[in-house]
Amino acid sequence: MNRLYNAxxxxxxxxxxxxxxxxxxxxxxxxxxxxxxxxxxxxxEKMVSECMLCALGKTRTKAVFGEGDPHAxxxxxxxxxxxQEDMSGRPxxxxxxxxxxxxxxNAIEVPRQSVYIANIVKCRPPNNRVPTPExxxxxxxxxxxxxxxxxxxxxxxxGATAYHYLTGDKSxxxxxxxxxxxxxxxxxxxxxxxxxxxxxPSAKKEVYQDLLKIKRLLCExx
Ligand code: URA
Numbered sequence: 001m002n003r004l005y006n007a008x009x010x011x012x013x014x015x016x017x018x019x020x021x022x023x024x025x026x027x028x029x030x031x032x033x034x035x036x037x038x039x040x041x042x043x044x045e046k047m048v049s050e051c052m053l054c055a056l057g058k059t060r061t062k063a064v065f066g067e068g069d070p071h072a073x074x075x076x077x078x079x080x081x082x083x084q085e086d087m088s089g090r091p092x093x094x095x096x097x098x099x100x101x102x103x104x105x106n107a108i109e110v111p112r113q114s115v116y117i118a119n120i121v122k123c124r125p126p127n128n129r130v131p132t133p134e135x136x137x138x139x140x141x142x143x144x145x146x147x148x149x150x151x152x153x154x155x156x157x158x159g160a161t162a163y164h165y166l167t168g169d170k171s172x173x174x175x176x177x178x179x180x181x182x183x184x185x186x187x188x189x190x191x192x193x194x195x196x197x198x199x200x201p202s203a204k205k206e207v208y209q210d211l212l213k214i215k216r217l218l219c220e221x222x
Contacts, residue, residue, distance in 0.1 A: 004144035008036065010137040011053070018134070037145045041070055044145055048122050054138040056123035056131075062089035066118030066146060074108070074218060075116040075152035075186075076100065077143065078193065079161040080131050086124035091117045096194040100158070103194065107211035108218070116150050118143055120165045136165050147186070154217050155186050156210075159193030178210045180217065189214055 016024055038044045045065040051057055064081040067090055076092075084094035092100045101112045108115075121131040121139045131139075147155070157163040160173040166188060167181070173190060181188040191210040192203050 004037075004141060004148060007137065007140040007144045011141055014134045014137050015053075037141060039149065041146065041149055044142065044149070048142055051122070051139075051142075054123075054135045056121060056125060056135055056139075059126055060123035061086045063122045064089055064091050064119060064124075065122060065142075066091055066116060068112075068116035069114050070116070070150055072114060072116040072150055073153040074110070074114075074214070075118065075147070075150060075155045076104075076158055077155060077162040077166060078117070078119045078158045080119050080121040081124040082128050083124070091119055092194075095198060099194040099197060103207065103211055107208055108215045116146075116152065118146055120162055130161055136161070140165060152186055154214055155183075155188050156214060157188060157190040159196060162193075163188075163190040177206065178213065180213070187217060189217070 013024070038047060048065045049063045051063060057063075060081075064085045068075075078092060078096075078100075081091065082094050082096070085091055085097075091097070100117070104110060104112050104115055120136050120143060122142060123139075125131050125135065155166070157166050163173055163176060164170055167183075169176070173192060176190045177192060179190065181190075189210060191207050192200075197204050197207060
């Protein structure tokens with residue numbers, strides 16, 4: 001899968017940059033780069049739980065791999081674990097998580113367990129700061145592999161960080177929110193992050209429209 005290959009290459013470049021390199025010669029693309037990561041979620045989760053590839057590994061309590069139906073047609077991607085997620089090892093269990101659960105169950109009208117929920121980074125950035133590009137690109141291959149294995153039809157990018165690292169596009173979330181972007185393997189719908197909605201409840205009506213659109217996308221041909 002090309003995106004996974006690219007994410008792995010970016011991770012390697014960030015690691016080399018940290019070591020002081022500012023130039024590396026072009027390396028021939030080998031086939032099967034995705035074989036570097038396990039082809040099942042259980043082994044991938046174990047790998048993530050032991051990961052020390054970036055500094056977040058030193059400060060986390062638990063890595064937050066993601067959870068939900070491994071065959072889900074709908075996947076949500078957030079930014080990174082917060083304090084409660086770091087303690088419990090589960091994604092979106094704090095206040096933002098309660099709101100996300102309501103969004104899934106009341107607007108899309110499916111149980112939370114029937115979707116899959118993950119994040120751009122698997123370990124909590126201290127003080128809930130935005131993950132650095134190095135942290136995000138180091139962790140991205142894990143998410144790419146999850147996407148490959150789960151193969152959802154629709155992915156919802158929750159907020160600017162998720163949208164940016166899933167697409168490489170730095171457009172603001174306000175500009176792209178509600179768009180349906182065909183990514184080849186799946187449809188991507190960016191919307192506001194539930195934490196943003198907790199601070200700006202008036203934006204909930206726009207997100208509700210996005211969720212109805214997502215529900216329609218999922219129901220096409222069902
Ligand atoms: N915010 C996120 O982006 N992810 C979580 O898991 C929790 C809060």
